[in-house]
Amino acid sequence: MSKELLWKSDMGNGIFRNPILHIDYSDPDVIRVDNKYYMTASSFNYTPGLPILESEDLVNWTLVQYAIDNIDYPAYKLPQHSKGVWAPAMRYHDGWFYIYYGMPDEGIFMVRTTNPCGKWERPVLVLEGKGLIDPCPIWDEDGRAYVVHGYAKSRIGFNSYLGLFEMSQDGKKAVSEDHLIFNGSRTQVTIEGPKIYKREGFYYIFAPAGGVVVGWQTVLRSKEITGPYEEKIVMRQGNTPINGPHQGALINTPEGEEWFIHFQDRGAYGRITHLQPVIWENGWPIIGKKSEGRDWGEPYLFHKKPMVSQKEIVYQQASDEFEQEQLALQWQWMGNHYDSFYSLNSRKGYLRLYSKNPSKKEPVILWNCSNILTQKIVTPQFTVETEMDLSHLGEKEQAGIIVMGGQYAWLGVRIADGKRTICFARSFDEKKEKREEILKEIPLPEQCNILKLSIKIEEKENVRAYFSFSTDGESFEVMEDAFILSSHTWVGARTGLFSVALDLKDEHGYADFSYIRYRKDGEEIPLEFQPALAGDMETMVHMAEYTKTNMSLKDPRHRNFLHYAAQSGNVELIRYLVQRIGLSPLDGDENGITPLELAKNEEAQTAMEELCQVKLSDTYKNPIRSGMYPDPSIVRVGNDYYMVNSSFVYFPCIPISHSTDLIHWNTIGHAIVKEEWAELEGARGGFAYWAPDISYSNGKFYITATYRRNDDCAVLRKQMIVSSDRPEGPYSKPVWIEEDGIDPSLFHDKDGRHYMLLNRGARILELNQDLTAAVSKAKMLYYGDCKKASEGPHLLKKDGYYYLFLAEGGTGMGHQITVARSTSIDGFYEPCPYNPIMAQSDPNAAIQRSGHGKPVQTQNGEWYMVYLCGRMAEQNYTLLGRETAMDPIRWTADGWPIVNELNGPSVLQKKPNLPVSLCEKSSGDDFRAGTLSNEWVSPRGRRTEDIHFGEDGLKLDGDAFDLNELEARNILLRRQTAICCTAETFITKLQLNPGQDAGMTCYYDENSWLKFGLFQTECDSRICLVEQIGEIQKRQDLLVLPKLPSIIKLRINIDGLKRTFSCQIDEEEEKCLAIREHLTYLCDEGLKIGKRFTGPMIGIYTYGKGGYAVFSAFSLQHE
Structure with missing residues (x-):
């Protein structure tokens, strides 16, 4: 059997989330025997019925058995939707496990065993009668035994009452008349589902009221089992998303804790299972979280687990490779089932479903067929796929995959009148009967006998199913019409498989299914971060201070706990995560989204702005030049800034951008706009113009770049220089400096001399006055700090020092910027003690590959570094190439520049104090x-x-x-x-x-x-x-x-x-x-x-x- 974690409640750190089971185990009841817990739930018309689940910690549950195989009434040979087994109660007495359950048309039954994981005895009818539901037994201290129960208005004509009768000590037979003990018609409307306990001299009845969808949990108490009973509401929905929290079981642990398991109605998903802590005040329980000023609780979404040990997280079984000799326990038939329906032994590794028509009606309506094999939905969003061999499917037969609920839809193959077609069909109601409509019918390819069928379930404003098929095993055709899932009365939607006959003959073919596989879909927020998204301060503090949770954890989108807390709007939690844990409101996810930008409300935004001492409106976001803008070089002339970037084989060559605020940039021209000057013919991608530099001297703009030839050329590299009186150009015809190397930059010294710097550490050569030729040989200035791929040199003269900036570490992960300085242009250059002054140390951060930078001073005296970066995502792929980012420079007291306080590249940063540029970019x-x-x-x-x-x-x-x-x-x-x-x-x-x-x-x-x-x-x-x-x-x-x-x-x-x-x-x-x-x-x-x-x-x-x-x-x- 394959395993998949389709729903996870146990966070693995001592915290669990609700629901503990996202499965339609409605009307749950739970008991503890020694150190194990056992649960049962309603099963209605589905068989086998009365599921038995086992747990050691109340959070992780395993389906281990069913208490009944079929329902012992002839009518259940066909589906009796919403009838059958209702709201059971489980108890342990004198070595026996008992389950009492109501069948609204038949009466109250009991089934028992000494081993809940083994075989159960045949059910016994304890009290016959219509409308008797939701029974719960109690064996009193005086040896007498009773059953308290509810009433179904649809069968008996009234509800909102609870009844009681005495039964024999062996629990098999009623020995008294049934009589009413509580009238809730005024204060506890629709009260039902009672569970009775005795505690400190009181009889307590836990019962839901107010209706399934929006009701509440009530507790009654009395000194006498027959009443009169006091009443108190002990749990409501309150300010939580958990609607109608009620109907369930009170459980105590060996450590003395008390808990309550209940359901929540989730519409198409059915009634799913939650766990809440219980405290007692003045002789009354309070279930869930008690809020100030209230005497009732509201359900927790997250809470500490019970104080019991559980070695591993339990997987809820859904997928099946059909490798066992018996059907896996997650499967249930839609009515009573028989061996003639299926085989797991006729073909090893396959489920064979024989084509039957148990309804004995034409046309066949799947709603009326008990041989539909189904299982409950175990997670909100998923894809289920099966592979069907239809080579033995006969005339007037159909087989496929189905979603069953209040209405149903199926996709499969129908063979009729000698034609084989792929059919997509759904049901609808007509005069209280189900009918089918075929929405799409496609001829099946003649040689195709293997068909893959798939259903994708999505939850948006409703729950939708998208059906698809594949005849080649690879490409799937999706049915255009989405099917809206719905619940039937009390029963959630299910997925399933079927093979049915369309006529009344006894002998038919079959379909073989090789597997059914479920895959979790959707972008569900990782479980660890959900308490932060819910703004659950109590759980987050417990995680941080009492568990081994790594509070620096990031999700697959590189979001941390503060990203989610910001969306909750809980200011107290935001302050805790920033001040106590040390998370930053300016930390970006893989797309550069910061907690500050995700603030749910003004209060949350203001709190984070105060904590990071910057207003969101006063920030800019890196990169400042997104997309393929690598190897930036920048120059300021007056109040204007100009930048160039590598263009490689693209023409026009070397884009020139302009800005007045360093944030908003417009492309105003290119360095080479004449194709005959560009020499691009035959250049391969990634070659040609590399790492340009822009500078300004004596009223002229100069741009230099490496021209990198293809690897098969005799001379691989040479340096290009163009000049212009205007920043946008036109620029002069390129002149070529025949010097090997890459990443040239120009330095215009104050004494009127001009230099070119190149890589291999930093080499320097002098140029003539019009910058058209070298007048010296290149010599080495400095090998670099880490001496790995030292390149991209830039010189800056400031306060008597020549500062030499280098890119090191290679242009991928590990890229960095270092700096050295000298009082003489020829050296000796001393390395900065703070190197690297820019590097990304967090391999999971949004911005990586940060290097190849050049500093610029604003007209206001501020300093900034523009540099190359890459945004990594989806398993460390650079999705947009190398881009341009910018961060502030601070000069230390000992005269060294450090970028962004050595914190690496920022995602969100305070704006320079400059006038805003008018950006002409259009979408x-x-x-x-x-x-x-x-x-x-x-x-x-x-x-x-x-x-x-x-x-x-x-x-x-x-x-x-x-x-x-x-x-x-x-x-x-x-x-x-x-x-x-x-x-x-x-x-x-x-x-x-x-x-x-x-x-x-x-x-x-x-x-x-x-x-x-x-x-x-x-x-x-x-x-x-x-x-x-x-x-x-x-x-x-x-x-x-x-x-x-x-x-x-x-x-x-x-x-x-x-x-x-x-x-x-x-x-x-x-x-x-x-x-x-x-x-x-x-x-x-x-x-x-x-x-x-x-x-x-x-x-x-x-x-x-x-x-x-x-x-x-x-x-x-x-x-």
């Missing part, structure tokens, strides 16, 4: 305006003669080369600037020849890309998805178009490593055509081919000489 491009913004680039240049603007938009002529070829040019790209975003474009005109295509692309380099668009074949047009992963290219046809549309909208939704592809044809509804998960090949770490230094881009393309596409608009919306 969209309307190509009908006739221009391309500075954000658009192309790999290795672009053919301007193939780009035309007109009133319809941008006409992009086809290229003879595809995206994986170095000669390809007709690709227009812009940086992906958010981890979660949506890109879309509109194609308004197309002319494509067979073999040609046009559309959108997600592009990393020529080795790693995908394209999603319209493809022309010899016969038709179709929407396709093509992926290039290294040397492998694969294509999937998604939609065949009967004719060429007049307008196509293409949309790609990006969520981390996931891409969802949709399209809209003309005026039709938009359709989701494909989803791709874990697209690591669009990340730096995704492949081991070439130089993976760039980042993901997104844009448009046209492939095929003679073809064209007209794009009217393109947008990239952040989410």
